[in-house]
């Protein structure tokens with residue numbers, strides 16, 4: 327967020343950061359650029375997109391829970407207080423790095439219903455039927471969040487299920503006070519939610535009027551559902567009355583979910599993707615996410631250039647990032663898919679030699695052309711809003727957890743299963759609805775990501791943990807659809823290459839390229855006018871894009887200092903948390 331001086335502010339009070347620091351005789355290390363200072367914690371840190379969920383996570387840590395316990399409690403709490411993305415009716419990923427340095431990954435993403443078919447989103451003429459993969463019950467994949475959180479708790483948590491669900495049950499049953507940030511999320515999808523009677527009954531006043539600041543959002547059905555999970559675990563969700571109600575809601579609404587989808591649902595514990603970037607070990611999401619693979623492919627390419635010398639936001643750094651993104655995204659869109667269904671060429675995509683080959687193909691003087699990279703068997707037409715959430719947690723022992731989970735679009739498919747209080751996802755749109763046709767995020771994808779029964783759609787979610795010399799260094803991730811990958815990448819580079827502290831790193835304006843459409847998207851102020859002119863002169867199509875939700879809401883933690891310089895100089899204690907200034911309801915909480 328950029329702060330402009332108030333127009334009436336007396337001129338003499340407009341001091342530069344450096345002048346102000348001198349005036350207050352602060353050491354220069356305490357002066358921050360455009361961002362507030364990161365939040366400090368000695369023993370633990372919880373960073374989420376909703377302040378009430380951050381409070382829940384912190385309480386669990388203080389009560390002796392570990393980072394996984396806190397992550398589970400936060401996952402349930404966000405389903406209550408952050409309905410735009412927090413969920414029981416969606417899915418996601420959890421990257422865990424334990425204090426002993428070992429790491430693992432839980433995949434609890436949605437799976438395609440067992441009776442789904444490759445062409446289910448096309449009309450009689452073979453074209454995508456508008457809205458079919460994004461709105462209503464046909465867009466819904468079998469949800470994984472509850473089983474994911476339960477498996478995390480059973481395998482890596484230490485507190486009881488009841489203890490971890492209690493805060494969410496309370497928030498749903500007793501309600502919580504809505505503030506302007508909460509209301510803005512509902513308002514954005516107002517007419518969408520009004521269409522579904524069960525959703526309307528929850529997110530609007532009894533007469534259908536919008537809530538006002540200070541109103542309480544009470545979710546009794548959701549409280550009952552959470553209580554049932556608290557008592558009966560994942561089984562209560564997947565095999566009992568809850569699944570029955572969701573299946574009934576789906577049938578009534580023209581969906582195809584059956585009880586077999588719920589009975590067959592299983593979480594996958596997978597090896598995370600790992601790569602080394604100049605001595606930093608990146609641990610991130612493997613397929614069915616493209617996130618970790620593509621972050622690593624881009625980093626492998628960029629490792630060959632002195633980015634810190636070229637500088638953040640320079641034309642040289644920007645064009646190298648754009649070219650690395652272009653090459654990595656075409657690999658993503660053409661090759662990757664659910665690992666149980668397709669052979670993912672990870673070895674090649676993660677190979678340093680392959681990255682060197684890509685560097686060799688980058689023209690130093692002219693913009694690359696995406697259509698030149700189109701794979702021979704790939705149908706691609708040029709292309710052209712949404713919600714997911716990421717949270718990062720570290721505990722006193724040094725266990726770290728990064729979770730990104732989602733309903734896909736904001737409030738998902740916009741439907742609630744009657745009697746459950748559960749908002750359902752529209753994750754099916756992440757599949758290739760038709761090769762060559764862009765999805766909600768403009769991604770043009772191929773056959774590897776076609777709909778098949780029981781398959782997960784390819785994701786971009788990238789819960790990432792970075793270590794250095796065997797020590798935990800950074801926990802990071804973001805929502806933002808296909809931009810999750812480049813948001814997470816830029817947050818890492820901002821810290822390790824450009825010297826930003828963790829708050830500056832998640833706040834700094836960003837750029838994005840995803841092969842197709844062949845455009846460099848820039849957030850306002852990401853590039854100076856003359857930088858932009860240099861890039862345009864090289865042939866880049868640079869577009870300013872102020873569509874803020876799509877630029878994500880990163881949540882990061884740095885260990886042992888606010889910035890790399892502090893870590894390298896410092897005593898190595900403490901956690902420094904930062905919620906993206908774009909996340910108006912979020913908070914970093916440390917203790």
Ligand code: DON
Pocket residue numbers: 711712713714715732733734735753756784785786787804805806807808810875876878
């Ligand atoms: O899994 C994915 O890649 C998408 N469903 C994520 C959606 C998302 O980040 C929406 N948030 N802005």
